[in-house]
Amino acid sequence: MQIRRSEERIMINLTIDEKEYEFEDGMTIYEAAKSRDIPIPTLCHNDMIKPYGACRICLVEEKGKPTLIPSCSTPISPNMIISTNSDRVKRGRKFVIELLLSRCPESEEIKNLAKDLGVDTENAESLDLVGTYLLKEAKPAFETKCVLCGLCVRVCAEITERHALGFSKRGIIRKIKTPFEKYATTCIGCGSCAYVCPTNTITIEEVS
Ligand code: SF4
Ligand code: FES
Missing domain, CATH: 3.10.20.740 (Ubiquitin-like (UB roll))
Structure with missing residues (x-):
């Protein structure tokens, strides 16, 4: 060893x-x-x-x-x-990004990453069979740019320790929510969640 x-x-x-x-x-x-x-x-x-x-x-x-x-x-x-770049790795990443694209077809960040990984929804030849079905036939359950990466939940728990966000539900209807889907009283408006979000799903607004 x-x-x-x-x-x-x-x-x-x-x-x-x-x-x-x-x-x-x-x-x-x-x-x-x-x-x-x-x-x-x-x-x-x-x-x-x-x-x-x-x-x-x-x-x-x-x-x-x-x-x-x-x-x-x-x-x-x-x-x-x-x-890190074998054919098997490339196929695996391609499968993952096709799944993410089928969930968030409007996300510019996911579309750009997909192109980097050889998946272009405008070019049918770049899609494999699963990708063709997911991207052309299947419809997203709802419109979202959230890839459920959990960075917003984790930064809020680990760094600011406010626990103002969490996962809700399971499967394709899984979402990021505030506790009990109510106004999060622990939120200090620091914007960490928006800062770490890789798809710009979270925006910060002033409320009165
Ligand atoms: S950081 Fe953004 S993409 Fe990731 S779970 Fe939160 S809202 Fe979704
Ligand atoms: S599982 Fe490694 S970056 Fe998401």
């Missing part, structure tokens, strides 16, 4: 995209890749907030694992062999 102690820090070796690196133990795969300028797309991740693994857009492949894994919430371990 490749583990080295360096000035009290535990360093471990792993391979990303066929190159060997040494990282400090405790990092996630996403953090390790980012520290070496290896790009991995994210939506529900924010460096200041605990990983949650909600959106799955950051999927990577670990050699020997039967399924793709979320890089933002998976810690590195010795001798891992990670691929």
Whole structure:
């Protein structure tokens, strides 16, 4: 097992995209890749907030694992062999972004990310069978730009500790709501939720 102690820090070796690196133990795969300028797309991740693994857009492949894994919430371990851009990874991310696009077809941020991942709703050839059905046949349950990444809920709980937002209901009707869908008396109007939202779903308005 490749583990080295360096000035009290535990360093471990792993391979990303066929190159060997040494990282400090405790990092996630996403953090390790980012520290070496290896790009991995994210939506529900924010460096200041605990990983949650909600959106799955950051999927990577670990050699020997039967399924793709979320890089933002998976810690590195010795001798891992990670691929961030294999065909399997690209197919996995494409599937995820098609699901997100089918929920939020009007979100400019999701459309742009989809294009980056090779999905263009104007170009039928860029869609696979599932994507064609989801984007052309299926109708969203309701109009929304929210991808349910939970960043707004988590920033409000973890950073400002106001707990003014939460998830409500399940499945395709799941939404972000204030407690009991009433005016959140704990909200201090700091705007953190709007700041972290990757799809600009939340806007801040003055109320009197
Ligand atoms: S409102 Fe924005 S931050 Fe909150 S869950 Fe939806 S997309 Fe994420
Ligand atoms: S960024 Fe990793 S699951 Fe969303």
